[in-house]
Amino acid sequence: MRDEAIEIRMCDDGIGVADPHGSGLQGLARRVTALDGQFELHSPPGRPTTIRAEVPYA
Known part of the structure; x- marks a missing residue:
């Protein structure tokens, strides 16, 4: 992590294979x-x- 930065991590309990080209993740x-x-x-x-x-x- 860079100095003076905010880091956020989010995890779910799903089965993976999220579509990185989906509108929500692209947004x-x-x-x-x-x-x-x-x-x-x-x-x-x-x-x-x-x-x-x-x-x-x-």
Whole structure:
């Protein structure tokens, strides 16, 4: 994590395989990157989905 940044991690208890091109996830990614942030999605088959967003605040 960068200095002076807010990091958020969200996890679910699903079965993975989230569609990164779906409108909801693309919208989140666009909002985070518009703030010069980083957006990561991990959604392996059979495992929970994890989203990580980091946004600078200084």
